[in-house]
Amino acid sequence: MSAASPWPVIHAERAALADDLGRLDDAQWATPSLCSGWTVHDMLGHIVATARLTPPKFFAAFAGSGFNFDKMAAKEVARETAGGPAATLAEYRGVQAATTHPPGPIDAMLGESIIHSEDIRRPLGVAHSYPMESVTRVLDFYKKSNLIVGAKKRIAGLTLRATDTDWATGSGPEVAGPALALLLAMTGRKVALPELSGEGVATLQSRM
Numbered sequence: 001m002s003a004a005s006p007w008p009v010i011h012a013e014r015a016a017l018a019d020d021l022g023r024l025d026d027a028q029w030a031t032p033s034l035c036s037g038w039t040v041h042d043m044l045g046h047i048v049a050t051a052r053l054t055p056p057k058f059f060a061a062f063a064g065s066g067f068n069f070d071k072m073a074a075k076e077v078a079r080e081t082a083g084g085p086a087a088t089l090a091e092y093r094g095v096q097a098a099t100t101h102p103p104g105p106i107d108a109m110l111g112e113s114i115i116h117s118e119d120i121r122r123p124l125g126v127a128h129s130y131p132m133e134s135v136t137r138v139l140d141f142y143k144k145s146n147l148i149v150g151a152k153k154r155i156a157g158l159t160l161r162a163t164d165t166d167w168a169t170g171s172g173p174e175v176a177g178p179a180l181a182l183l184l185a186m187t188g189r190k191v192a193l194p195e196l197s198g199e200g201v202a203t204l205q206s207r208m
Contacts, residue, residue, distance in 0.1 A: 006110035013113040014096045029085040034119040045080035051095040055103040107141040135179045136167045151186045154207045158200040173200030
C-alpha cells in the first residue's frame, strides 16, 4: 500500500509557519537561523524559492550557478528577500498551496517543511508540535539518504531510538531522544544535541 500524499501536511505546516512569522518584528526577522550565514528572513526566502522550483527550473538555475548548489541557493535567497520581510512573507503565503518542487522524492519537501521551520522557530524560541507520523516518515526518508545534508553517512554505525514514539534504526552505540531532535541532529543541527543521550552522541556530534 502506497504512503499517503504528504502535501496536505506540507500545506498545513506552511500555513502554521506563516502565522508565526506574521507576528515578528524587524529585529526578529534579522535573527540568525540555524543555517549558518542566513537570517530568519533569508531562510524564508530559501523556502519560497524551493517551493517555486520545478525540475526544469532547478536544472536551469543550477547550470546558471556553475553547478554550485550553495551559489544557486544564495542567488535565490537574494532574489526572494529583496523586497523585505513583509513582501517575502506575502510570497510565502502565495505558494502555501503549491505542489511544485525540485527533482527528487516528495518526502524531501515534507522534510523541508519540518526541518526548515525549526531552522526558523528554534532561534526565535517559538514552540510548535508537528504530526508525529510525519516526523517519523521524514526520519525514515533521511536515514536512507545522503541528499544534500548527508544524513545516512552521519548516522552510520549508530542506533537511533526515539523516546516519544516507537521508532528506531541502525545498530551500534545508541543515540536516544525525542523524534524531532533525532531528525534535527541527523540533518546536522547541533542545537538538538542537548536533548539526546547515549554513548553514540559524541560520535554523532563529531560528524556535524
